[in-house]
Amino acid sequence: MERPISLDKPQREFWMSRLIRRAELAGSIGEVPVSALILDNNGRCIGYGSNTRQSKKEPLGHAELIAIRQASRIKGDWRFNNCTLLVTLEPCTMCAGALTQVRMGQVIFGAHDPKRGGLGGTIDLSKHQSSHHKMIIKGGIMENKTKDQLQSWFKQQRQRSAEKKGVQIQAS
Numbered sequence: 001m002e003r004p005i006s007l008d009k010p011q012r013e014f015w016m017s018r019l020i021r022r023a024e025l026a027g028s029i030g031e032v033p034v035s036a037l038i039l040d041n042n043g044r045c046i047g048y049g050s051n052t053r054q055s056k057k058e059p060l061g062h063a064e065l066i067a068i069r070q071a072s073r074i075k076g077d078w079r080f081n082n083c084t085l086l087v088t089l090e091p092c093t094m095c096a097g098a099l100t101q102v103r104m105g106q107v108i109f110g111a112h113d114p115k116r117g118g119l120g121g122t123i124d125l126s127k128h129q130s131s132h133h134k135m136i137i138k139g140g141i142m143e144n145k146t147k148d149q150l151q152s153w154f155k156q157q158r159q160r161s162a163e164k165k166g167v168q169i170q171a172s
């Protein structure tokens with residue numbers, strides 16, 4: 001069985017920086033700024049995704065699932081044992097479940113998510129007894145940058161909705 005590619009720190013940060021820029025674009029159109037991509041065992045990017053829940057009204061439109069769908073079309077396979085998924089935020093429980101289902105070889109994420117994370121934040125589905133697949137997991141890559149990006153986006157959203165409410169109160 002081929003192994004997923006091993007990435008050193010500069011390589012991990014190279015891809016994470018690209019994802020942060022992509023996430024910024026998603027954030028600018030009202031999506032939670034999260035982006036994911038998938039590398040094959042040669043380090044070639046075969047799938048990319050950002051959140052599309054708002055823009056496409058897609059209830060399960062998380063970055064990871066979109067990247068998996070795209071990569072599976074390119075691979076012509078549903079198994080990802082020799083692939084690596086990189087994402088700016090720790091996958092939620094839904095995505096962590098999907099990652100074990102598709103047997104993702106390696107997952108590298110940015111910010112930890114103590115509220116919703118499915119790879120250690122709330123539960124570690126990769127180590128759960130329902131998971132018969134061993135994933136290599138590395139979290140906290142460019143943790144400060146990825147965390148700041150999310151926090152400032154949520155802050156901005158709160159300010160916007162507060163401003164809207166202010167306008168409504170003035171109008172009535």
Ligand SMILES: [Zn+2]
Nearest residue numbers: 062092094095
């Ligand atoms: Zn998710």
